[in-house]
Amino acid sequence: MPRKSLSLAEVYRLLEPGPVVLLTTARKGHPNVMSMSWHTMMEFEPPLVGCVVSNRNFTFNILKATKECVLNIPTVEFAAKVVGCGNTSGRKVDKFTTFGLTAASASRIKAPLIAECYANLECRVVDARLVAKYNFFILEVVKAWIDPSRKQPRTIHHKGNGVFMVAGKTIRLRSRMK
Amino acid sequence: MPRKSLSLAEVYRLLEPGPVVLLTTARKGHPNVMSMSWHTMMEFEPPLVGCVVSNRNFTFNILKATKECVLNIPTVEFAAKVVGCGNTSGRKVDKFTTFGLTAASASRIKAPLIAECYANLECRVVDARLVAKYNFFILEVVKAWIDPSRKQPRTIHHKGNGVFMVAGKTIRLRSRMK
Numbered sequence: 001m002p003r004k005s006l007s008l009a010e011v012y013r014l015l016e017p018g019p020v021v022l023l024t025t026a027r028k029g030h031p032n033v034m035s036m037s038w039h040t041m042m043e044f045e046p047p048l049v050g051c052v053v054s055n056r057n058f059t060f061n062i063l064k065a066t067k068e069c070v071l072n073i074p075t076v077e078f079a080a081k082v083v084g085c086g087n088t089s090g091r092k093v094d095k096f097t098t099f100g101l102t103a104a105s106a107s108r109i110k111a112p113l114i115a116e117c118y119a120n121l122e123c124r125v126v127d128a129r130l131v132a133k134y135n136f137f138i139l140e141v142v143k144a145w146i147d148p149s150r151k152q153p154r155t156i157h158h159k160g161n162g163v164f165m166v167a168g169k170t171i172r173l174r175s176r177m178k
Numbered sequence: 179m180p181r182k183s184l185s186l187a188e189v190y191r192l193l194e195p196g197p198v199v200l201l202t203t204a205r206k207g208h209p210n211v212m213s214m215s216w217h218t219m220m221e222f223e224p225p226l227v228g229c230v231v232s233n234r235n236f237t238f239n240i241l242k243a244t245k246e247c248v249l250n251i252p253t254v255e256f257a258a259k260v261v262g263c264g265n266t267s268g269r270k271v272d273k274f275t276t277f278g279l280t281a282a283s284a285s286r287i288k289a290p291l292i293a294e295c296y297a298n299l300e301c302r303v304v305d306a307r308l309v310a311k312y313n314f315f316i317l318e319v320v321k322a323w324i325d326p327s328r329k330q331p332r333t334i335h336h337k338g339n340g341v342f343m344v345a346g347k348t349i350r351l352r353s354r355m356k
Contacts, residue, residue, distance in 0.1 A: 016216070016335070016338065017335035017343050037195075038194070038220065040228060041216045052218065079349065080351065083352065083353045083355075086355040130308065134220050157194070157195035157335070157345070158355075159194065160191035162350050162351045165348050166348070166349060167345075168332075168344045169344055171257065173257060173342065174261065175261045176264070176265045177213070177265070177340075
């Protein structure tokens with residue numbers, strides 16, 4: 001898959017619409033992945049992203065210890081794999097093998113990119129002060145990648161209980177907002 | 179518009195897909211509204227929502243002082259009004275009058291509901307410790323309203339620079355995730 005570097009100033013345009021992301025981590029060479037929807041932009045540049053990773057997730061301790069992860073953005077073609085990642089735990093299965101996901105090397109961190117995703121954001125944890133109370137991590141995106149051939153990526157947006165909204169058409173309005 | 183109470187346990191299903199919201203506040207009887215996309219669920223029940231309200235916004239000081247707001251969720255029919263609210267400041271114009279928005283009384287707080295929105299979440303600020311550094315407020319939803327006649331609300335999702343994704347079709351998958 002073609003993959004080009006994306007300006008960090010453009011990262012908010014990927015996360016602001018609220019797509020489900022696949023969050024990857026790695027520890028001792030073992031990659032893991034979880035699906036996640038509780039995230040928000042917090043700053044444009046450098047891009048800061050706040051996200052909740054429950055302490056019931058296998059990922060929680062890995063993220064706390066390694067302070068690194070990748071936010072990979074899947075499209076609807078991979079919805080079944082996304083749900084599979086949500087239904088299983090890395091404590092029991094190797095999700096990359098089970099769901100046929102391809103790990104690719106990141107440039108700045110050790111957690112892997114998922115090659116099947118149209119965008120990948122390499123992140124470092126920069127503020128953990130709300131982790132104890134809310135499981136809330138603040139990430140800085142240190143490197144961003146995008147597949148430039150995907151003009152209208154049909155991201156999926158979780159509505160609970162297995163229902164997902166698929167990104168529809170886009171409209172353009174005269175906005176002065178960034 | 180018909181409006182019924184929504185169980186607080188269901189609130190996450192409205193915000194998780196990442197819609198643009200209209201955040202309303204009131205001070206000394208004067209209502210104000212801003213458009214906002216930087217929000218995330220932080221807990222299911224009681225529902226906690228984290229959101230960034232920039233200190234450049236007129237709303238910032240009102241929210242800090244009153245500790246109350248409503249998150250109103252608009253659909254694509256009102257996209258022009260949403261952008262209008264984003265292009266203007268409550269310092270200079272009464273946005274309710276300018277954009278023909280109808281303020282309705284909330285049940286638990288003084289900030290108004292926007293009658294044109296298909297859902298309204300009455301919120302109180304419960305944690306402001308990240309406000310100084312990140313303009314990040316943690317809200318608790320204390321009362322939720324929804325228009326039960328809107329089965330497939332076509333929410334809008336900001337992609338930056340005036341581009342919005344409109345909610346497309348929904349799909350259902352066998353998910354064990356809440």
